[in-house]
Amino acid sequence: MKSIVTIMLMLCLLVTHTTAQETGEGAQNADNPYAVWVTTQDYSSLRRGPGTGFERMTIIDPTVTLPAIGRSADTRWIQVINSDGSPGWIASILLVWSGDVIALPVDGVNPEPYVRRAGAVGVTSRETPYYRDEISEQTFVGTIPVGTTVELVGRLGDATFGFWQFQIKYQDNLYWIGSWNVRITGGEYLRLLDTQYLYPYGRLVQQYEENIALVTGSFQQIRSIWQRLNNGATVACDPIPPRVNRILTEGDVTREVAFVPAVTALDEAIRMTNLTISSFETICADTSRFLTREDIDEALGLLNEAERNLLLAASLLEPLRGRNPLVNAIGNN
Known part of the structure; x- marks a missing residue:
C-alpha cells in the first residue's frame, strides 16, 4: 500500500485555494512568486531547516494559510x-x-546551511531529452549526455504505468525526463x-x-x-473504532464516470461500517440497556454486506488504475 501520508495531503485543494485568494492578489504577487499556498491542519512547528x-x-x-x-x-x-516575514520549514504531513x-x-x-542525502539518484542510460515541464514537444530544452548522474526529486506515475516521468534536479534547475532514459542507482523513487x-x-x-484502506481498518476493528x-x-x-x-x-467523480460503480460500492461499505460503529457506541452510552440477540444479528448482517461491498470496491482498484489516461499519454511521448 502506498504511503497514506502522501495521499491525505491533497484532499482540500479547492478549500485552501479559496482561503489563499482571500489574502489578496497583491500579497500573492509580492510574497508568493510560485502561487503555492499551504494551510496548517494542526499546531505546527516552524523550523529553521527541513528536519526536526x-x-x-x-x-x-491550525488553519493558518501561508x-x-x-x-x-x-x-x-x-x-x-x-x-512576520521570516522564512521557515513545516513538515508537509501537517499541511x-x-x-x-x-x-x-x-x-x-x-x-540554513545543511547537508542531506539525495532521496533518489539515477544515471542516464542514453542521450536523454529533458523538458521544462511534463514531457511534450513544446517544452523540450535539450539533451543530457549518457552516463550523467541526476537527482530525482518528483515523478508522474510509477512502474504500474510501464513508462512514467521523473522530475530531476540538473544544473540547479528542475526538469522532466522519461523513466526509460534513466537507471535508478540509489534511493527509493516511490517516496517522491x-x-x-x-x-x-x-x-x-x-x-x-486511501479510502479503501481507511474503511478496511475501521471495518476490521468493528x-x-x-x-x-x-x-x-x-x-x-x-476505544470506539x-x-x-x-x-x-x-x-x-462526476468528471470521471468510470469511477461511479466503484464509488457506489465504497459508499455502501462506508455507510454499513459506520452504522455498526454507531450501534456499538449507542449501546455503550446507554447503561440502562442490555445487548440483545437482535442487536448482534443486525450488526453482523450489516457487516456481511459491508464486506461484500468492500471486496467489490477493492477488486475494482487495479482495473481503474490501469485505465488511467495518463498511462497512454506518457507512453505515447
Missing part, C-alpha cells in the same frame, strides 16, 4: 514565509496546499511526490486507494468487536 533537528522558531496555529517558497527533495518539508507544489525550488530559498494529484483521474485513484460479542465475550467500550468519511470529491 533544526531549531524550532515558533508554533503556527505562502510556500521551497520544498525538500522528497517534499516531506515545505519552506514558507511566516506572517494541505493549493498550487503546483512540485514546481517549488528543491532545498528552498536561501536555506507523485503529481498525479494534479489530474482528476490520478487524484481519484490515490484518494480511492467486526472483531461484534464477533466477540456474538461469542459471548465482554468487550470494552473504549473511528467512523470513516468518503474523501473522494464529488466533482472529480
Whole structure:
C-alpha cells in the first residue's frame, strides 16, 4: 500500500485555494512568486531547516494559510514565509496546499546551511531529452549526455504505468525526463511526490486507494468487536473504532464516470461500517440497556454486506488504475 501520508495531503485543494485568494492578489504577487499556498491542519512547528533537528522558531496555529517558497527533495518539508516575514520549514504531513507544489525550488530559498542525502539518484542510460515541464514537444530544452548522474526529486506515475516521468534536479534547475532514459542507482523513487494529484483521474485513484484502506481498518476493528460479542465475550467500550468519511470529491467523480460503480460500492461499505460503529457506541452510552440477540444479528448482517461491498470496491482498484489516461499519454511521448 502506498504511503497514506502522501495521499491525505491533497484532499482540500479547492478549500485552501479559496482561503489563499482571500489574502489578496497583491500579497500573492509580492510574497508568493510560485502561487503555492499551504494551510496548517494542526499546531505546527516552524523550523529553521527541513528536519526536526533544526531549531524550532515558533508554533503556527491550525488553519493558518501561508505562502510556500521551497520544498525538500522528497517534499516531506515545505519552506514558507511566516506572517512576520521570516522564512521557515513545516513538515508537509501537517499541511494541505493549493498550487503546483512540485514546481517549488528543491532545498528552498536561501536555506540554513545543511547537508542531506539525495532521496533518489539515477544515471542516464542514453542521450536523454529533458523538458521544462511534463514531457511534450513544446517544452523540450535539450539533451543530457549518457552516463550523467541526476537527482530525482518528483515523478508522474510509477512502474504500474510501464513508462512514467521523473522530475530531476540538473544544473540547479528542475526538469522532466522519461523513466526509460534513466537507471535508478540509489534511493527509493516511490517516496517522491507523485503529481498525479494534479489530474482528476490520478487524484481519484490515490484518494480511492486511501479510502479503501481507511474503511478496511475501521471495518476490521468493528467486526472483531461484534464477533466477540456474538461469542459471548465482554468487550470494552473504549476505544470506539473511528467512523470513516468518503474523501473522494464529488466533482472529480462526476468528471470521471468510470469511477461511479466503484464509488457506489465504497459508499455502501462506508455507510454499513459506520452504522455498526454507531450501534456499538449507542449501546455503550446507554447503561440502562442490555445487548440483545437482535442487536448482534443486525450488526453482523450489516457487516456481511459491508464486506461484500468492500471486496467489490477493492477488486475494482487495479482495473481503474490501469485505465488511467495518463498511462497512454506518457507512453505515447
